[in-house]
Amino acid sequence: MTSHKEKIRLTPEQETLLITLYSKAMGCPESLFADEKSREILEHIDYDFSQLKIPVGTRLTVCIRAKKIDDYVMDFLADNPKGLVLHLGCGLDSRYNRVDNGDIEWYDLDMQEVIDLRKNFFEETDRYHMIASSVTDLRWLETIPSQGRAVMVIAEGLMMYLTEEEVRSLILKLKDNYPGCEFVFDAYSTLTARSVKGHPSLRRTGAVIHWGIDDAKEIEKWGDGIRLKEEWYFTQSEAIEILAFGYRLIFKLTGFFMVARKAHRILYCAL
Template identity: 35%
Template sequence: MGEPVSLGEVQETLLIPLYGRARDAGDTRSILGDDMAVKLVEEIDYDFAKFTGPSLGGAVLRASIFDQYVRDFLDEHPDGTVVDLGCGLSTRFDRLDNGRVRWFDLDVDDTMALRRKFFEDTTRYTMIAGSLFSTEWYEQVRERSGPVFLLSEAVLLYFPPEEVNAVLGQLAQAFPSTPLAFDTGGPIMMNNQDRNPDFRQVPARMKWVCEDPRTLEQFGLALVESRTFASPQREVASRWPAKHRYGMRALSWFPPVRTYKLNLFRTEMSEPS
């Protein structure tokens, strides 16, 4: 009998990217090589096989683009701090650990309780049980001096716009001049969730529509770059099998591909006092 799962609605969605990464690990040309995801899928008591749709592969492409944002940051700041907000059962720390980074993985209580069954804190790796919407975790991160990278992958999409707008403003104020990576989706993606075979298997639905990430600059962010599956970083594209590299480029016009964006922002400098 595997590890039972008892997760809230949004929390359950973490099992889709987990299964996507596990399936990818079994491919001869694996993009992420996430063998830990295979172990987690084997050990968690859940009907993963019900997920069969495009979100599995999409989660892998998405993770590889976010990985590169973090890699670029760590190339510049090898002793920097990375905070993954809504980490789920991600193994990004293991993928990107350079032996020096200080890493915080944050997620809500039930997800973190599940995560703690498989992962342990170390001197450079800390799991925090809490909400990204609360300010309680800020001090723990800010105790560290030096540059911080904040990322939140496939999390904000599930929350109402007013909550997302508020938290973006809050993060911009609390972490000035800090890179912040997260994804946004346009109305086509949001309006077609019930047609997505993976989403049909879970109760949660995405709520935040953002057609143009530049509109978020009003909350104290500056857009540094915005990518789609059709425009991954060169290093990332070179690790994608040709079917994704050329296939996604050929689909660059397709509204769900064109409007799902993997964004890198930088929060504005604080106002001089």
Template identity: 30%
Template sequence: MINNKTDAQLGSIQQTLFMPVWARAKETAKKKPLLTDHVAEKIIRSIDFDFRQLDKNVTEISQIAWIARCMRFDRVIKAFIEQYPNATIVNIGCGLDTTYERINNKQIQWFDLDLPDVITLRKRFLEETPHRKFIASSFLEPDWMDSIKGNHVLLISTGVFVYFEEQQIRKFLLEVVSKFPGAELFFDVTSPKGVQIANDVIRKSGIQFNSCFKWGLKDKSVICSWHQNIQLVGTYHTFKVEGLSLSLPNKIKACFSDKLDVQYMIHLKITM
């Protein structure tokens, strides 16, 4: 039998992009989904990857966490676009993310940035347009920043920074301070305890385990200490999203996760 599925030849860190895609597809299949993503369903059907490992080993609360995070990102981005309809948005480590499809107002300029092998895979399912471009690069290589123009820039990153060491993220943010005065950033972070929990999820998923979380943020104020122009706008707990419905066992887990800052999101502004 001929296998017509897309062969995804990716590095170990890049393989982790399958988990949020799987989570969105799984949510879409529910009778009352919190988020609908038919592109994710198409990707799941088309890629030559054994998603049964995720169905079997990833807990429901982990799947819901990905959805809750998507919901929060969507709302923050939409609020930014309402304020700046012609905004420039850079999705760092985009993977197979489909945020653009959900929030596009037909005026924004959007850039999806990821490593070359991911962008090659991405092009099989998603298209560039005059308002949406792909950039094949590591976010740690600052040359890509020169191609980003616009007065109202929002840099977003979901499930990416945790795979790198703190000093790498610090260096990146200092480049952002230099290149994008006035810009805003929105990304997720994980506590040291959250790093342990997440790596256990990755280990059970069947994905190569050298793609493990590294950066566990103990104190969010540390980020603002890196430069006087890095300002904390706000933080958001993962599960405190309006419309999120949880069973009692999952509600208890979510409460502990949020209370202990296991995983949350940070909104920064680069002052001028």
């Protein structure tokens, strides 16, 4: 990387990647999640991050989510060392660098402007690729054959920006293209989807949230054989034990109320 700083020219939904980049770069706390590559990238972005007013709670949630999804991918790779991983709405995340086992093939997908920015920080190889496309333009799936490999698809902080129809079409197309694949993503409740526009960082970017779901089992009704393997609440994270007292208390209290637990959680489906 050069000392040159990259100017940011992104749409509101794309700009939200700076919230997660900053959160991952800051770690929260270090022992929970540390990401050197995010720190490096942050130093090379020409942007006033203070204007995002990222609450500590958001940084925490982003790191807990990233750690949990890393764990899911590492479990998948333990069982399928030569597996194929598709990472949708990747932003500037460096999960491939964090979990690569030397054998997997990995595709990071995001919109053209994001991939153009990303190419300043990541290089393609014969096992690591970047795709510039909206995830909703389902033609991108035709370009990645599974060739008999086990497939895991992940979407971190993406699905809430899609409409329900887009979410459903994506899931059905993934199922069609990669029967039996694993799909891990985080989802808001409908209440969160309606109320999150008051979040200071989202408000600053102007991004619009569309999708939330209350009963995650509903997804099983979208297609034969779709199975919700796990609905994982942030309050289940072991990380809570190492948080400062105030945050530990908030997470523990949240754990008592279903509506609060479901406000934002990770869903793990087999398609």
